[in-house]
Amino acid sequence: MNVRKNKLVSLAALGLAGGLALSACGGGSGETDGGDGGNGGGSASDGGGAAGVDYASLTGNLAGSGASSAQAAQTAWTESFMGMVQAEGGDIQVTYDATGSGTGREQFLSGQVKFAGTDAALDEEELASSTEVCNGEQAFDLPVYISPIAVVFNLEGVDNLNLTPEALAGIFAGDITTWNDPAIADENPDVDLPDQDIVPVHRSDDSGTTENFTDYLSQVASDAWTHGPIETWPIEGGQSGDGTSGLISTVEGGNGTIGYADASQAGNLGVASIQVGEEFVDYTPEAAAKAVEVSPRAEGREENDIVMELDRTTTEEGVYPIVLVSYLALCGSYGDRATADAVKAYASYIVSEDGQQTAAENAGSAPLTPALSEDAQASIDGITAG
Template sequence: MNVRRNRLVSLAALGLVGGLALTACGGGSGSDSAAGTGASDNGGASAGAYAELSGNIAGSGASSMQNAQTAWSETFMGLVQAEGGDLTVTYDPTGSGTGREQFLNGEVKFAGTDAALDEEELAASTAVCNDEQAFNLPVYISPIAVVFNLEGIDSLNLPPAVIGGIFAGDITTWNDPAIAEHNPDVELPDLDIVPVHRSDDSGTTENFTEYLSATAPEAWTHGPIETWPIEGGQSGDGTSGLISTVEGGQGTIGYADASQAGELGTAAIQVGEEFVEYSADAAAKSVDVSPRAEGRAENDIVVELDRTTTESGVYPIVLISYLALCGSYADSAEGEAVKAYASYMVSEQGQQTALENAGSAPLSAELSAEAQAAIDGITVG
């Protein structure tokens, strides 16, 4: 069986067997909140809580969570319709940078971003958030896969310094001794390596280069960046564009949310003395061993990923896609709709939906409870 199909089977099994008891509280802070406070199977809402939801709410941002957002919005709108509500939720996978810009310009009511809103962006958010500051919530945890297109090769072992050297343009052929050393049983071709990067401002790029900067600073000297720093080379717009470019070449290599790796070859990453393939379990472990970012408000939940951990079974190239929300919404109907949708995303049903459709790692019970408490604190009207 194909290696990636095996991993997908294991991802589904993780969701069914792990039984993470995610908090399923409602999103309302008042007695007439649209999300209510009683738990049920409807992604955390009490019976009838969605009946009053109507109108349209739009979000944009990280293309990494595109599959999850499609599944979330379609399922959530079905739940709302079943209870008599009439709400449309849309999400445009414009990329993290554009999503944050549109959110801060008031063009969308929420944003998805692989890089949390920073201090300057949080300060600017009061202009569109009813004089309250925005905040970040983790909603989507996923490995970033190093994907490649080499005929007949499904998997390669790659240390951080080799990955950094490849994307910096210093390791240029697939049979380079630095690659061959860690893949003695693979017949590597005498073929040019063609690195592929994101052409847009990308949180996935920032997470990927943050990993390279932390683990292979001598090979990757450009630091953690959201916009690719090396001129030339092949590129793709958004996750789907990068994947398409890698698929369309031979000897190509790129980086993308693992949910969209498809049939491409993928790298096992060296952590300590072992090579670890991506999986939901290994991504979740990466978050578990990482501390919360310091100096942020209580409702602003940002994880400081430990890229250099050597703990067994951890896959360190992980992205956490955040949901950027306003602390207050002037329009009550819009605010209640956003709160209800956000509550669905962090609920047990919402996280299971993301696992089944995008292979993401469900939030832990503790992290989900913190996220729901922050949603409860949003004021409307």
């Protein structure tokens, strides 16, 4: 079992944009080569890259890997960014391999990729070791993708389902095993629940989505879920899927199955409403955004390392607390100017208004507020080159 030391991600002081639009790259590795840092260039405010970077000078390959939850957003970001660079005369290939959060961080910290996407921020040990591949400087995290985690299910004849936190924790702990168990049936009086085995489905890989989901369970139903927030599933047996797509496929392929996944990947599966206070709340980007707004920024981090602590126990109306925040892990310094410029330009696009709107339209995520984008841009601007 891989128990990560840091408590989960969140983002509150981040604040989120009010008009949350709803509307979806391959892998690889490589290093950026060629191109000299130039003058001019755009800024986050106009949808361009880092100030002081000439798009026309960006060439070579920039590889990242990590969280599969943000795959749709990363696909949209890489395609849009490369189109912008090409329009300015540059020629850069940006790739993102959706390997899962754990593998993404491992590849980043071993120097295989230049950035990582992760649904769980780098912990103290990872931050300390990052200096070995970050030109002597420490890595840092930027929140770039905010999305609800949907509790998806596939149960013949059932389209709507209410679940209390205790029932949800009991299902995944293996203590509630049939769909007509009173813990479920009592909250669904109008639903004909069958006397059928529940088949919980978990992620088989090291997953930040798993860590976010189990962090929620451990905060709201610690008596039922005793394993704490974990990235690697702690219970032997059961059905599983590799990555978000693997989990969704496993749930789709069964009957009586239930799992957890980034809401953008829920597809045609049933999605449970979760009890918060006295109401059952459906997932929406707005409800996820509200969960983030009521949560504080994590303490004990460097100023450029933007990590939050989600308050999963809030009972505020309209909040959906099973939320993931996917981070971009970047080096504080890169070994050459071309790589640093490419990373800064790409990261600046992601946190810009245009980049966040692109993710909202293609992956249904909740955009960062201008204030958070400004904080993230300041961290990006601090990246240096050796």
